[in-house]
Amino acid sequence: MGVLARADAAVRELYPLLEGLIARFEESGHALYLVGGSVRDAALGRLGHDLDFTTPARPDVVQAILDDWAETVWDTGIDYGTVSAAYKGQQIEITTFRSDVYDGDSRNPEVAYGDTLEGDLTRRDFKVNAMAVELRSDGPEFHDPMDGLGDLAARVLDTPAAPEQSFHDDPLRMLRAARFASQLEFDVAPRVLTAMKDMAGEIQRITVERVQVELDKLMLGSLPERGIDLLCSSGIADYVFPEIPAIAMEPDEHAQHKDVYAHSLKVLRQAIDQEEDGPDLVLRWAALLHDIGKPATRDTTDGKVSFHHHEVVGAKLARKRLRKLKYPKHVTEDIAQLIYLHMRFHGFDGDSWTDSAVRRYVTDAGELLPRLHKLTRADCTTRNKKKAARLARTYDLLEERIAEIAAKEDLARVRPDLDGNEIMEILDLKPGPEVGKAWNFMKELRLEEGPLEREVAIAKLREWWESR
Structure with missing residues (x-):
């Protein structure tokens, strides 16, 4: 099924749910469009329970319609032309056509209502988010003035206007490009990458709170390593999380990877492959950041490269950066503690650890122990199959020791x-x-x-x- 057919089928499935809303807009004389990410996701076969709409109707008209139809209505975004509602498990946002004006200093536009659908779509961040479907009682009508479907089929992110203008209006869009690269597994158009490189410093106009939100969405995507790599190759990571690109030039101690950066991305992927109950933000951040202490601890004595105590330095660096990004304290401490503990296992060979050493391993990890198991296993990226099997078996032995002692005493709460x-x-x-x-x-x-x-x-x- 092509992307257009898939989108049409997904939208038609919404009609029984939305027929009352569609009828009320038609009675008021105003068009109603499913728009943006909702249309994109419909075309990708991943439409969720958050639906975005646009309309030429002004917010007071929209609110009156929703009050008559929805189960719950709230107007916290009405200053920006948005009225929200909940109806039979769907979260709905309806925004009046916009034609915003940006001052070039902040990312907050001067809100101005527009009169045309195309004008509203042109102001959006990427062409794949600049599609709309008019919902009419006689059936949906697709609108794609920017050829977002073409970009969707090509799995590429490009801006409706020149990327330089788009990113100048709102630098957060550069982070959103990296986020969508992770979530959608798309690449960015060459001109978009060029603009991101040229304008990377503009990201400093964005508050750390907004940066944190976008980074987390990126990290929770299906391919976060692609998003991280885009931030690093564009230079944006130098401003938002400089400790990550800093490891790109550091060879690891066994020369098994091009650099520690490549190793860290692989560890991130291997940690994700072990997730059992959906994306684990703490585990993912710990996997990506576990070696950020290596640049500061690199030692080439006797011609050999080593990184003694990089886990200690790395935990401090992670804690400092995450605090600057205003992460919650418990998230920051959990990530830092996993980084601090990730090398502890390498002193275990099956027999040398006493029961006391095993108890301390479990106690120091506390509730993080399941994540520490995953991180430690993910940290093995050797291409030597025999060595990888040996490390895996050794960690199996450690987990067996933990289980044996736990069967005799309450290891979870020493x-x-x-x-x-x-x-x-x-x-x-x-x-x-x-x-x-x-x-x-x-x-x-x-x-x-x-x-x-x-x-x-x-x-x-x-x-x-x-x-x-």
Whole structure:
């Protein structure tokens, strides 16, 4: 089925749901168009539950129609000509034709309503998002003045107007190009890439909050490595996440990849291949960033390249950058902790780790342990099949050790055998720093020796206390 036929079929499937809305717009004398990403996704066979519409009707008319038809209506975007609604599981946004004017300083336009569909479509970011389907009671009519279908068939992103003008109006569109490259698995047109390279610095006009949103959408796409590579090759990553392109020139210690950058993209893909319940943003970011500490730790002593403690430096760099991008604290800390722990496994050979070492591995990872398993396995990108099989088997052994110990004790929640109240009673202490020191001793003892009988734990606590 061709893209146009697929789009037509998908739109017709919406008619039973939307017939009341279509009738109300016709009664008011105004056209209603499915538009933008909704038409694109319909043509790609991936239409979801968020539907975007445009119309020549002004917002007050739109709101009156929706009030009469939808289950819920809200007008938080009405200053920009948008009224939203919910109806039978669909999220609906209807925006009045726009012909915005940009001041060239911010990405926020001076909102101006338009009078034509083509004028509204021309202002959009990419041709594949500049298609519309008029919804009429006698059937849909397709509108594609920019040949978005041609770009869709060619799997390419190009702008309706000159890309330089489009990106000057709204630099966020350059990030959206990378995001769509990831989500849709499209390439950008040569002139778009040229403009992105020439105008990369314009991205500094965009707030970090908006940058973060687009980066996350990119990372959650089906092919994030394509989006990341576009940001790096265009120079935009130098402004939004410079630690990523910085690894492009660093050869890894085994010279098995062109550079650490290529290795990191492969680790990202291998981590994605292990996802079980949909895209995992924390795992994906940790996989991409796990080696960003290598440039700062590169050492060529004796002619060999090494990156000692790059995981420590990498965790600090990731934490600093993610904070600048205003990521939530728990997301930042989880990503940084995975980076910090990703080399821990390489000291394990099957027999050398004590039960204490296994406990510490599990305890330090905490709730991140399943992700750490995936990240560590993904970090093996050697082309040597025997070595890859050996590493995989060694990690299998570690997981078996974890399972064996977990069967005997609660590894998920390692706690001292005595709590703070018991420690205060046994040592006759009042609340204060000394109790914390005693608790930490008992925690270390628990990690080292596993669960102890109460009498043994009390004896060891008293012995430690007296030895101080």
